[in-house]
Amino acid sequence: GAVVSQHPSRVICKSGTSVKIECRSLDFQATTMFWYRQFPKQSLMLMATSNEGSKATYEQGVEKDKFLINHASLTLSTLTVTSAHPEDSSFYICSASGGVYNSPLHFGNGTRLTVT
Amino acid sequence: GQQLNQSPQSMFIQEGEDVSMNCTSSSIFNTWLWYKQDPGEGPVLLIALYKAGELTSNGRLTAQFGITRKDSFLNISASIPSDVGIYFCAGSLSGAQKLVFGQGTRLTINP
Numbered sequence: 283g284a285v286v287s288q289h290p291s292r293v294i295c296k297s298g299t300s301v302k303i304e305c306r307s308l309d310f311q312a313t314t315m316f317w318y319r320q321f322p323k324q325s326l327m328l329m330a331t332s333n334e335g336s337k338a339t340y341e342q343g344v345e346k347d348k349f350l351i352n353h354a355s356l357t358l359s360t361l362t363v364t365s366a367h368p369e370d371s372s373f374y375i376c377s378a379s380g381g382v383y384n385s386p387l388h389f390g391n392g393t394r395l396t397v398t
Numbered sequence: 399g400q401q402l403n404q405s406p407q408s409m410f411i412q413e414g415e416d417v418s419m420n421c422t423s424s425s426i427f428n429t430w431l432w433y434k435q436d437p438g439e440g441p442v443l444l445i446a447l448y449k450a451g452e453l454t455s456n457g458r459l460t461a462q463f464g465i466t467r468k469d470s471f472l473n474i475s476a477s478i479p480s481d482v483g484i485y486f487c488a489g490s491l492s493g494a495q496k497l498v499f500g501q502g503t504r505l506t507i508n509p
Binding site: 388 | 401433442443486497499500501
């Protein structure tokens with residue numbers, strides 16, 4: 283069964299509004315979760331590393347004030363897309379690992395964000 | 399950002415045929431992973447490789463971690479319609495943590 287749950291699976295919002303996406307590890311504690319973005323017909327690009335109890339680490343070119351990440355517990359990380367614009371429309375996917383070395387990363391089912 | 403070179407980008411095969419795809423990198427990785435992604439869903443882990451030279455099978459799938467640690471291949475034997483999808487390789491330097499992805503191989507199967 284799924285070990286990483288992502289919600290919502292699909293969201294449509296108006297330009298200028300904010301959207302929150304949740305990523306939960308279901309049967310393990312995840313000290314680290316990762317947020318990826320995938321545009322149509324492209325690969326997954328890492329946006330940020332979410333660390334429980336501390337600030338997220340953002341990849342180069344990703345605006346930390348626009349993509350707010352909160353990892354308040356060992357089983358939940360949230361990504362908030364603030365003041366969304368149509369160019370933010372994409373497929374957002376989270377992943378999590380049990381934290382044990384060599385434990386493979388499992389991915390959520392993704393969130394399709396459409397900004398109108 | 400950094401990406402792995404994955405080939406081929408797409409494959410059109412007949413059902414029952416074998417499939418082979420590979421990934422190469424200019425950098426060394428300590429972990430290679432292979433994922434399959436269906437439309438509108440997240441990637442699903444197929445095989446994880448942790449040691450140079452390691453050859454691992456999962457049913458009809460076989461993957462190897464190149465001895466130079468800069469490449470990996472995935473083979474699918476006797477393809478079936480449910481094998482259709484996009485296959486991604488991914489590499490990591492630290493266990494299976496921060497991943498770098500290949501561009502993907504889109505597999506289409508003609509019945």
